[in-house]
Amino acid sequence: MVRIEAEIPHDICVRCAGRIFALVDSGLTNTGRGEMLQFAIRSLTGNRDFSFVPERSCRVCRGTFLQMEKYLSMFLDATSGYEFSTFLVGSTFPEETVSEEQAIQALFPGLGESIKREFNRELGKLISSKTGKQHDRKEPDIIANYDLRYDTLSLTVRGFYVKGRYRKLSREIPQTRWIHRVGDDRSVEYFIGKPLCDMLGGKEYHLHAAGREDVDVRMLGSGRDFVIEVVNPRIRHLDLEEFRERVNASGYVEVDALSLAGPDDVVKVKSLQHEKTYEAVVRGEGSIDCSRLREALSSISGKLIYQRTPLRVSGRRADKIRPKRIVAASLLWCEGDRAAIRVRAEAGTYIKEMVSGDGGRTKPSLSSLYGSPLVVSELDVVEIHREGG
Template identity: 40%
Template sequence: MDVIEEVEAILGYGDTCNHCLGRFFGKRSFGLTNEERGRALRIAHEITANEPHQEPAPESCWICGGELSRTDAWAARVVEAMQGIEFETFLIGTRVPPLMAESEEMVWSDLSLRDPEPLKAEMNREVGKAVSEMTGKVADLQKPDVVAILDLADETVEIQVNPVFFSGRYLKYERGIPQTHWDCRSCRGAGCERCNFTGKQYADSVEELIGRPVIETFGAENAVLHGAGREDIDARMLGSGRPFVMEVEAPRKRLVDLAALEAEINRSAEGRVAVHLTGWADRKMVQSLKSDKAHKKYRILVEIDGPVTSDEFRTALDQLNGVTIRQRTPTRVSHRRADKVRERQVIDIQCTGTQDDRYWVEVVGEAGLYIKELVSGDGGRTRPSLAQILGRTASVVSLDVVQVRTTNEQR
């Protein structure tokens, strides 16, 4: 079947607009729009069949119902829907009603057409071109700031604003603050008497203390903190801080001064949390941060049940230096983590002084080493442990993380 025969067969299904007629041959030839291609094919068919030229009304098209002739109107809807949102790049997507999709696919299959272009593809392209002309912004298929979804059935436009990411390091000066928001264990976030109807297990978190100024500055719906690991709730994060990436969800503003944002975060969370923002980031950086096996350095105050000389204590620490520790999931986190045995190395452990018959210890551990259990033994779930070596009960009175070194920093 040659092209003219294919055109005749297509027109035999019903009134077909030039856009849709051209789309059935959309991947043939270059430099023509589908509408121009369709008009040329229609005229060629009419000349061959010695028929008068007839232009069908676009709305009579049995496939698209005239939608492809209304791309400028759709573009205007998109521009209106994006009012008040800062963006530099965008992407158009289209939800095609099942009947439209089935209609064109039936023709493709019946006639074994090899070069058609789907209705969705032309809508996306043509509306995108019109939006670009109206706004001066550019379409980006890979990382658009905003995505506009055209729903042809409902005649609506849905705007999806993609997140913004920035990186930094945070310090936590106050004990008793979790890294991220925790729903109340009793009501699971619904609000109850136990949580004073806040829905939260803890009044604040590092994520919220940083996130509240972020949400206001970006005009965002939410801010999610992704950290390079996490410290215990009762531990401080000191030194140079813990690396993090903040994901800002559905921001209406994107052009934000990070230096000013840093100052505002530090002002609002003064004495509790501080940040140093290092620059813009992306989702790949989140994945890299989560998979990075950062080494941590801890400063802990250890209490021993019963008298132990400094020499005995230091000798016991020497037996842990450089050793690989086998740790079964600690009792304190077994309700939320898989019960398995992990092997982690103590890279370095030293006694740095004493305080009221307690010992200050600095530990550098491989990522995932449970420090409290390294000291206490957790009822034999961690071996070897300081308590096991000393033959006495040992516990961590206070714990601070003083350094987090990422893989790149270890090189």
């Protein structure tokens, strides 16, 4: 005890003294531990005048814990207008506070907790008692970030996620908003994200999808898997049916199979790899020989083709050769210089280039097997084959 009296600074408060031994037991507050320590030093050393300083004069905490009501008010003001059920308190302390505490606790290593940990816990308890909201370390709706260096508070609001499947009915909109199309946000992302963002009072929105289709390609059938994320939402309850109706009213995009989601679903949806069935209208340089085209489709069915990165996307994707399997290909109709084909192919197959050959970058191609140039004039994704499909 003489060693403790000699080594513990006297110009710290009972709370900071007790925090040095916070891990010794769990039945007391740090203030309670400090008071017991103060009593023990007085009793066992005979120094009845020994006393830790008031919190306001403490060289470590500098009276921080006397201002908890102020920090509570800051939280209430900052979160006004937000719907939330759970929260987490985080904090940043001045460097000198952290250094002072570390130097003191190093005298009795492994027995204490940090001022940051105590502040976060005690303020969390106070906020919870006043608001009825739950303090949650795993997945809080709101994180309150206190910066004690400047006496400020900033909020990190957990995003709101909805997953489902979309159908793109237009050949005139991209999947995501284009930065260089100023004033024209029309896209799959816009027609799904804007209604949701408005309903939740959010700041921004982002579409995450299992692959993408070109601007001029429709996505039909059961639709493409997606997750839509709303940033900084003020509202956390959602009528999914109303959301679906708002999106579908656009005439450009339809959504279905909606459910609430989370950040993990973003990772999952981006990892999905499924075979797809396409229907395409192809054109020839002259009248198409239907029999010859049927033979070419039969020849490519079940075959592996090799696709070098198409010229149209070579500026933004790695230039390499990708082997892709054409599962099945058949003729739907044939008339004049036009024909319709159905193709089922491995995920990531470039169908336009499978037809045209892309100047020899896709081998074999439908054009090379047919013996004359063919190009896609219209293309639809008509089905995505999920497990068992």
